[in-house]
Amino acid sequence: MQTYATPVIEEMLGTPPFALEAEAKNALYARTLSDLTLHHYERSREYRRVSRLVGYKPQTELQVEDIPYIPVRLFKEFELISVDRREVIKTMTSSGTSGQAVSRIYLDRITATNQTKVLVKIVSSFIGGKRLPLLIVDSPTVIRDRALFSARGAGILGFSMLGHDVTYMLDENYQIDFARLDTFLEKHQGNRILLFGFTFIVWEYLCQALRRSGRQLKIDGILIHGGGWKKLASLAVDNATFKKVVDETCGVSSVYNYYGMVEQTGSIFMECSQGVLHASIYSDIIVRDPITFSALGPGSTGLLQLVSLLPTSYPGHSILTEDIGEVLGVDDCPCGRKGKYFCVQGRVKNAEVRGCSDVYASH
Amino acid sequence: MCMLPTNDKLNYVIGGQVDFSARPLLPFDGKVRAFLSLLSARLIADAATRTMPDVMSFAWWCRKSNIERLAKTYDDGALRIGRGLAFHVTPTNMPVNFAFSWAFSLLSGNANVVRLPNRDFPQIPFIVRHIADLLNEGSFTEVRDMNAFVTYGREEEITEALSAIADVRIVWGGDATIRTIRKAPLPTRGVDVGFADRYSFCMLGATKILNLDQADLVRLGAHFFNDAYIMDQNACSSPRLVVWHGSDSEGEQAGDRFWGAVRMEVERRYELAAVSSVDKFAQACRDAIELDCLTGLKHEDNRIYRLRLNAIFADIDSRRCNSGYFYEYTTTNLDDIAPIVTNKFQTLTYFGLPREELASFVQRNRLSGIDRIVPVGEAMDIGLIWDGYDLIRTLSRVCDVR
Numbered sequence: 150m151q152t153y154a155t156p157v158i159e160e161m162l163g164t165p166p167f168a169l170e171a172e173a174k175n176a177l178y179a180r181t182l183s184d185l186t187l188h189h190y191e192r193s194r195e196y197r198r199v200s201r202l203v204g205y206k207p208q209t210e211l212q213v214e215d216i217p218y219i220p221v222r223l224f225k226e227f228e229l230i231s232v233d234r235r236e237v238i239k240t241m242t243s244s245g246t247s248g249q250a251v252s253r254i255y256l257d258r259i260t261a262t263n264q265t266k267v268l269v270k271i272v273s274s275f276i277g278g279k280r281l282p283l284l285i286v287d288s289p290t291v292i293r294d295r296a297l298f299s300a301r302g303a304g305i306l307g308f309s310m311l312g313h314d315v316t317y318m319l320d321e322n323y324q325i326d327f328a329r330l331d332t333f334l335e336k337h338q339g340n341r342i343l344l345f346g347f348t349f350i351v352w353e354y355l356c357q358a359l360r361r362s363g364r365q366l367k368i369d370g371i372l373i374h375g376g377g378w379k380k381l382a383s384l385a386v387d388n389a390t391f392k393k394v395v396d397e398t399c400g401v402s403s404v405y406n407y408y409g410m411v412e413q414t415g416s417i418f419m420e421c422s423q424g425v426l427h428a429s430i431y432s433d434i435i436v437r438d439p440i441t442f443s444a445l446g447p448g449s450t451g452l453l454q455l456v457s458l459l460p461t462s463y464p465g466h467s468i469l470t471e472d473i474g475e476v477l478g479v480d481d482c483p484c485g486r487k488g489k490y491f492c493v494q495g496r497v498k499n500a501e502v503r504g505c506s507d508v509y510a511s512h
Numbered sequence: 513m514c515m516l517p518t519n520d521k522l523n524y525v526i527g528g529q530v531d532f533s534a535r536p537l538l539p540f541d542g543k544v545r546a547f548l549s550l551l552s553a554r555l556i557a558d559a560a561t562r563t564m565p566d567v568m569s570f571a572w573w574c575r576k577s578n579i580e581r582l583a584k585t586y587d588d589g590a591l592r593i594g595r596g597l598a599f600h601v602t603p604t605n606m607p608v609n610f611a612f613s614w615a616f617s618l619l620s621g622n623a624n625v626v627r628l629p630n631r632d633f634p635q636i637p638f639i640v641r642h643i644a645d646l647l648n649e650g651s652f653t654e655v656r657d658m659n660a661f662v663t664y665g666r667e668e669e670i671t672e673a674l675s676a677i678a679d680v681r682i683v684w685g686g687d688a689t690i691r692t693i694r695k696a697p698l699p700t701r702g703v704d705v706g707f708a709d710r711y712s713f714c715m716l717g718a719t720k721i722l723n724l725d726q727a728d729l730v731r732l733g734a735h736f737f738n739d740a741y742i743m744d745q746n747a748c749s750s751p752r753l754v755v756w757h758g759s760d761s762e763g764e765q766a767g768d769r770f771w772g773a774v775r776m777e778v779e780r781r782y783e784l785a786a787v788s789s790v791d792k793f794a795q796a797c798r799d800a801i802e803l804d805c806l807t808g809l810k811h812e813d814n815r816i817y818r819l820r821l822n823a824i825f826a827d828i829d830s831r832r833c834n835s836g837y838f839y840e841y842t843t844t845n846l847d848d849i850a851p852i853v854t855n856k857f858q859t860l861t862y863f864g865l866p867r868e869e870l871a872s873f874v875q876r877n878r879l880s881g882i883d884r885i886v887p888v889g890e891a892m893d894i895g896l897i898w899d900g901y902d903l904i905r906t907l908s909r910v911c912d913v914r
Contacts, residue, residue, distance in 0.1 A: 195801045202800035202809050220794040227801060439786035441813040442793070452786060471790050497787040 157181050158263045158431075158458060166270045166429040167486035171479050174488065175213060178433060181458055182466065183210045186217065189464035192231040195223070196464035213433055214444040218454050218467040224252035224412055232257045232462045243300050243411045252411055257462035264415030264459055267431050268307045275405055275419055276311070276371050282337040283312025284330075284370075286346025286355050288319040300411035301347055301376070307414065308345040308373065318346075323354045325362070334368065342368050344401060347376035351395070352386060359398040367400035375407035375417065382495060388424065408493055412465040413457040418491075421484040425477055428489045432457045436476050436491070437469070447476045450494065471497050516625065516660060517673035525628060526644050527660030534658065534677075536594030537621040539908050540583040544618050547646065547655045549576035554642050566608040567635050573895075574615055582619075582896060586904055591911040594621025595703060596679030598907065601671075601693055602626065603685035605746070607633035612894050613682055614659070619896075620907035623658035625674055630663060672696040680705060680907055705906060707899050710748035710858035711829035711881075714739070714888060715846065718758025718766035720864025732863060733773025735889025739861055740774075741782050742892065745834045748899075749859040749884070749891040753828060755849055756842040757865055763842030771816060778815045778836065788835035789814040795833035810840075824848060829856045846870075850877035857881030858899060863888040 169177065189196045190207055200217040223229065230237070236257040243252040256264070285305055292302040309315045316333045320326045334342075346355065351374050359366065372395060381391065392404045408426050409417035416432035428434050433456040436445045445451050453472045460466045474493040482490045516524075516532050537544060555561050555571035562568065572578070586592075598617040602610035607629070614626045628636055640661055647656040664670045675681055675696040680703045683693045690706040698704060714736070724732065740750050756763035792814060799806050805823035817833075821841045828839060829852075843849070846865075850873070860882050862870055870885045883900035886893070896903045 198800040199797045202796060202806075220790060220797055222790075222794055223797055226798070439789045440784055440815065442789070452790065469790065469793065471787070473786065497790060498785070499787055 158267070161430060161458075162266060162270060164430060166267075166274050166431065167427060167488055169430045170487050174430065174433070177430075178213045178456070178458075179210055182213060182216050182456065185458065185461070185466050186211065188461065189231045189466065193229060193464045195227050195229055196231070199223075213456060214435060216456065216467045218469045219464060221252070221410065221412055221468045221470050224254065224463075224465070225250040228253065228255075229463050229465070230255045231464055237462065241300065241303050241411055241414065254411055254414070254465065255463045260460055260462040263461075265307060265310055267415040267429075267459060268417065269310055271417060271419060271429050271431070272308070272311050272373065275421075276343060276373075280311065280313045281341050281343040281371075282314045282333070283309065283316070284333065284342055284344045284368075285309070285315060285317045286319065286344055286351050286372075286374075287317060288321055288323055289317040290321050300414075303411065303414055304347070304375070305345070312343045312345075318344075319350075319354055323350075325355065325358050327364075334366075340369075342370035344368070344370050344372040344399075346372070346374050348374045348378060348391070348406070349376065349380040352381055352384075352391065356394045356398045365398060365400070370399070370401045371403040371405070372399070372401045373405045373407060373419075375409060378493075379496060410455065410468070410470065412468050413455055413460065415459050416457040421482060421486060421490070423482055423484050423490075425482060425490045425492055427482065427484075427486050428491070430488065431459060434474075434476065434489055434491055436474060439497075445476075447478050450475045452497070453491075453493065473497055517670065517677075519664070519667065519670050519673070521664050521667045522670050523663045525640055525661040525663060526647065527656070528662070529657075531657055532623070532660065533654075534597040534623040534679075536596050536623065536908075537654075537658075539586060539592050539594070539621045539904050540579070540619055541621060543652065543654055544621075545576070545579050545583070547652050548574040548579055548615060548619070551642060551646055552576065554646065555639070558638075558642070560638060564635050564638070567639060569893075570608050570611050570615075570639070573612070579619070591913050592621070592905075592908045593911060594623075594908050596622065597677060598622040598624050598680040598682060599674045599678035600624060600626040601681070601683045601685065601689065602629055603689075604629045604631050606684075606743075607631075607635035608639065609684060609894075610636070610661075611639050613684060614661075616896060616898075616903045617680070617682065617907050618655075618659070620904045622680060622907055625660045625662060625678075627674075628661055628663050630665070668696065675702075678702055682907075683707065703906070705901065705903075707748070709856070710899065711856045712749045712751050712859035712861070712891065713753035713755065713857070714751035714861045714863075715755045715757060715849075715865055715870065716766070716770065716862070716888075717864025718756050718762035718842070721766040721770050722762065724769075729769065729773045730776065732770070732888060733775075734777050735863075735887075736770075736774050736861075737777035737781065738889055739891035740838075741778060741836060744788075745836060747892065751859075751861055751891065752832070752837070753839045753841065755846070756840065757844070757846055758842060759844060760842050763840075767810075767818070767840065767842075771810075771818065775812070775816060782815060782836070784815050784835060792817050792833055792835060792837050795831075795837060799831065824852055826852050828852055829854065846873050847877060849873075850879060853877070853879045853881045855880040857883075859884040859886065859891050861886055861888045861891050 187207055190200050199219055203217045205217045237255045238258055239256050241254040395404050396402050406420040407417045418426040420426050435454040436451040437454055438445055438451050453470045453474045456467050472493050474491055476489050476491045479489050480487045516528050552571045552575040600613045602613055610626055610628055614624055617624050675698050681698055682705045683690050684707045686709045796809050805821045807820045807822045810818040815836055817837045819839045821839055824841050874882050
């Protein structure tokens, strides 16, 4: 089987990424995802066993909600792979702190290529097709080890495709390299600049550093940032505050957050002008009731399941996250984009552990 | 007279005065009995106790009539006396366990230094306040001078200082804690009592459950709920494996009946956290990937997960999940289970099987584990016999008089 998805993604690249209405998308997804599920079922022993556990029957056409999903943490514990090991060209890892288990995502050429193409499609629809000078709000050390991609490194390299004259804003010690920055800004005076970075890095090493330095930038630019709000939530910084401070410190008023996981690189969910996240034609989102796991309609809060058409080399096309969120509507966002739009409220809370477990384990 | 250690990080919540006395009493000393029965009465009379079932069960346990009854069972004519000073390290996650640990040791005749959990459970300051009030009233100076309650962080030097003067050290809270605490040496005659991580399971007679009338079935479901769900299936004695005695079809039918009854309680009384849903599903996926003997998952929603096994395997006690996650196995021969029982096994709860048969199961298979065989519903009932120890006899010494 010369896998399912290449032609599908190839065909879709001609369609604008937020053009499909629910009916057309559901029909496409039922067919495509059923094939993709069978593909992983046949090739990944682990996925096959999980699918059987939840009652999956191969060779049947399923609705999107009925596609088996795999808990995202399993990527940290098992080698989940749906191609021959020799076809793997890179392995991505989630950026866990030392000592923590990390996800390992195995990419073959097709999946890696599709990830890049789709990322470019989605982001271009927000910032325009023209490549802009790109400032990376990070230190170049993140991507040094090319063999083992961290999620951050992979994100940076992915977004690097969207710009030219890619320039890192921070030095090896996470200090703003003002000399390099000034040269860059001078060179591109009069042009719009694209900035990319991880939410916490932007906040801490750009905005806060600028505040401390007393310098205020006036960049005519667009900032795209992602990677999660966990650290900022602990600092009580919400999206509105973040945008305000980015504007105050950098002069950048176009700020787009995105939501995505290393397990589904490429088919990211972008925030629109209304401040909500959008599923593109390459991905979908399902909110599940935490008690029953049944799919919930718009307006209900639950666990987020993410669906993507891209992963063929590993069974990550349907994953159950540990994030809580809510679908806000379908096809009718005032921004004009079709598809589901939603918000993420954060990670599921750790339950208060009861029982006679270790005195030293958790206090 | 004995000086308790001082340290900036060591906070004496009760006691610690210079005239602390580690001189032991006889087990079930009259002053201790009077003290506990008054404490019980005060707790029961306090309206707040009604909102804390675990405090109520402690208060109920140390009521006068129960202690009198227990005292009689130890009346064997031997001369027993407390060992001296007992140092208690109590578990973080069981709010009332410290009180039981202390009461058991006090009844054995020991002076006590109890390290309280560093957690904000309302039960802890509540019980501590009642104990302190009673101790300070002046009628119990002897009891007062032999008890201290402390808090401290992870300071090893405090654990070392308290261990160095302890005649008994009682550590609750799992293997890792016990290993950490045991790095601090006890005096050469010191006795270490460790309550390690344990594994518990349940055996059910299929025919008996198939023939149960509805009212009894509902009661059984409620009892099982108390064993498994009250502590989120996270206590040492919470059942994690359910063994059906009967044919496959009997086990199947009885299982559906039984779990239906458990489900009624669960729906009424249990709140499943979203994170636990993910934990359970992830564990089920792990099991599907790793266990060849897993035949399926039965569940109506995420509150009860039944992992059906067609064979039993040796390290089942190392596969842990909480919040209502049960392995199930059906057999006509209970001896099938014997090979997997290690000294990790603590409580066997049962229903619909004669207890003599279960005692014989332990005996004839010469098992190194299973310390308790109790009816379904009594898994959480902590008592003087616990984890295979007779605590009064362990925490006291015998003077051999001839």
